[in-house]
Structure formats: C-alpha cells, structure tokens
Amino acid sequence: MRIPLPVFYVAEARDGRIIVVDGLQRLTTFARYLGNTFKLSGLTSGEDGTGSHALEGKFFSDLPLSLQERIQDTQLTMYILDAKAPERARLDIFERVNSGEPLTRQQMRNALYNGEATNWLKSAAEGDAFRSATGQSLNPKTMRDREAINRFCAFKLLGREKYKTGDMDGFLADGLTALASLSEEDRSVLREKFDRAMNLNRSMFKEHAFRKSLAAKGPMPYRSVINISLFEVCAVTMSSLPVLSAATENVLKDAIIKLVDDDDYARSITYSTNSTSAVQKRFSAMEKVVQEMSLS
Numbered sequence: 001m002r003i004p005l006p007v008f009y010v011a012e013a014r015d016g017r018i019i020v021v022d023g024l025q026r027l028t029t030f031a032r033y034l035g036n037t038f039k040l041s042g043l044t045s046g047e048d049g050t051g052s053h054a055l056e057g058k059f060f061s062d063l064p065l066s067l068q069e070r071i072q073d074t075q076l077t078m079y080i081l082d083a084k085a086p087e088r089a090r091l092d093i094f095e096r097v098n099s100g101e102p103l104t105r106q107q108m109r110n111a112l113y114n115g116e117a118t119n120w121l122k123s124a125a126e127g128d129a130f131r132s133a134t135g136q137s138l139n140p141k142t143m144r145d146r147e148a149i150n151r152f153c154a155f156k157l158l159g160r161e162k163y164k165t166g167d168m169d170g171f172l173a174d175g176l177t178a179l180a181s182l183s184e185e186d187r188s189v190l191r192e193k194f195d196r197a198m199n200l201n202r203s204m205f206k207e208h209a210f211r212k213s214l215a216a217k218g219p220m221p222y223r224s225v226i227n228i229s230l231f232e233v234c235a236v237t238m239s240s241l242p243v244l245s246a247a248t249e250n251v252l253k254d255a256i257i258k259l260v261d262d263d264d265y266a267r268s269i270t271y272s273t274n275s276t277s278a279v280q281k282r283f284s285a286m287e288k289v290v291q292e293m294s295l296s
Contacts, residue, residue: 005074009097011081011090011112014177019083019112022097034071036061073123106150108141109173117180120187121146121153127191129198133209137226147172151232152194153179156239160283168274193239200238204253210234212269215260229269230260233282235288248293255289 018272020027036059043053081090094108094266103111112116123290124130125145138145154175155163163171182190201209210231213224219255236257244252259265268282 005221007077008076008078009081009093009127010078011094012083013112014083018080019114021094021111033060040110040133088167104142104144104147105169106147109150109176110143110146113173113176113180115180116187117153117176118146120191121149124149124191124194127195127198129195129202133198133202134226134231135207135209138150147229148226148231149194150175151228152235152239153190155232155236155283156190156193157182158281160236163279164276166274166276192237196241196243197232197235197239200241200244200249201234204249204256212260212266215257227269229273229278229282233269233286236285241290241293244293252289252293256286259285259289 005026005140008027009021009245010023011019011021012018026045033040038056039057039059041057043056055063055067060071063071078212081093085093090112091105091108094112095103095105125140130145130149133150134145138148140146150172154172157175157178158171165171179187179190205211205214207223208216208221210226212227212230213221216222216224228267260269265285268278268285272278
C-alpha cells in the first residue's frame with residue numbers, strides 16, 4: 001500500500017552491533033515474510049472471514065515481481081542511540097519509546113548488553129545455589145533476580161571504590177561490560193565464588209538470608225523481603241572467603257547479625273541506598289567484619 005512504517009529506534013552497542021530498541025516485532029515479521037516462512041492471511045473483506053483477496057494465502061515468492069520489488073525497496077526510518085550517550089539517557093529513551101508492557105531497567109539492560117554477560121546472569125539466576133539462598137523470591141519475569149546478580153558482578157569486578165557518582169544505572173552497565181570482557185575461564189571462576197557466597201549465606205541464615213529479619217529476635221521471627229543492598233554486600237564480601245569451619249561460620253553469623261542490628265548500618269541498607277555514602281558505609285563495615293574472619 002506504500003504506507004510508511006513507523007519509525008524504528010535502535011541502539012549502537014560499544015562493540016559495534018546495532019540493537020533494536022523499538023520495532024523488533026515489525027522487523028522480525030518483515031524478515032520472516034521475505035524468507036517465505038508464512039503466508040499472508042486475514043485479508044478477506046467479509047466480517048465473518050468470507051470473501052476473497054488476490055493476495056490471501058500468498059508466500060513472498062508467490063507475489064508478482066512488481067510487489068516483491070516494492071516490498072524489497074521499502075525504506076525504513078531508524079533513529080540510532082549513540083553508544084557514547086550516558087547510560088541513564090539511553091535507558092530513559094528506551095523506556096520512553098518502548099511500547100506495550102513497561103520494561104524494568106534490568107530488562108532494558110538485558111536487551112542493550114545481550115551476549116556473554118547477560119547469559120552469565122541468566123545461568124547464575126537459574127543455579128541451585130542462588131535459588132536456594134533467595135528462596136526463589138526475586139521475580140524472574142521482571143529480572144529482579146538478574147538485577148541483584150548484576151549488582152554483585154559490578155561491585156565484585158569494578159570495586160566499590162569506583163562507585164563515585166551515585167549513578168547506579170551506569171555502574172551496572174559498566175559491570176556488564178567488565179563481565180563480558182572476561183575470559184570463559186575467569187567467568188567460570190567468578191561463578192564458583194558467587195555460588196560459594198550463596199551457599200554460605202544460606203548455611204548461616206537459612207530462609208532469612210539477605211533479609212533484615214536475619215537480625216530479628218525470637219524463636220520464629222517474621223521473614224522480611226530480600227534486601228538488595230544486603231544481598232550485594234554479603235555476596236561480594238563473602239565470595240572471596242574459603243570454606244569455613246562450623247565454629248568460624250557461627251562467629252561470622254553472630255558478627256553480621258550484630259552489624260545489621262545496628263541502627264546506623266541499617267540506614268545504609270534502607271534509605272538512599274544508591275547514594276555513594278550509603279554504598280561506601282555498608283561495604284566498608286561488612287568488609288571489616290569479613291576481614292576479621294579471614295585473620296582469625
């Protein structure tokens with residue numbers, strides 16, 4: 001019909017790839033039809049599906065040559081998001097133009113950084129160690145589980161000292177870039193350390209792992225929701241520990257309970273958690289606790 005297709009939005013990845021931000025379904029349908037994978041349907045004029053249309057049931061190869069050329073010559077208008085644009089701006093644009101069900105920031109990152117890094121996050125999220133430690137309570141549909149693991153990777157690979165601006169979106173993106181740049185062997189080692197941290201937290205705190213309720217008093221305390229800030233700091237700091245004896249594990253458990261029970265520390269995992277001051281406070285305090293276990 002020669003009606004222009006709506007504008008497409010794509011993003012330039014740092015490795016030169018072009019990633020579709022908005023219009024993937026249109027492009028996929030276009031490519032599939034050119035590849036003769038489906039017939040045209042639904043072109044009949046009758047409300048009850050009756051009637052006829054000259055192109056009904058036609059594959060691309062069945063069309064007259066003039067119509068094939070018209071489709072092949074169709075011009076597509078694309079807006080390209082520059083790879084050098086600030087990460088927060090890229091995600092804001094992604095969020096603004098994406099139609100349909102709103103995407104979470106992690107779902108957007110998964111699209112923009114799809115590859116070895118996002119595959120690693122997926123595998124770690126589906127692992128028994130993570131699922132057991134978190135009680136499968138982080139929503140995989142919204143990728144809340146992968147966001148938590150993304151935070152582990154960013155702080156583990158980049159170091160909390162590099163978190164200086166309060167821009168968590170940019171920091172998590174840099175973490176994915178760092179993860180993708182690792183060798184397969186290094187990613188395997190990182191996975192072992194991650195799983196070890198998950199198993200240690202599960203062993204110490206059972207169903208209260210990564211939850212503020214781990215410090216609650218009483219024989220059967222109410223289980224609170226997973227605290228992402230507590231998850232990242234516990235996962236990162238404990239990923240470097242070797243297998244602990246039962247006695248050492250109990251000492252570490254008591255020290256963490258005491259730390260989380262401290263009002264000042266509790267604020268660093270509860271309020272303005274992405275601020276640089278909160279991040280540095282919770283990491284430095286937990287690092288001190290874990291370091292004392294390593295020296296004992």
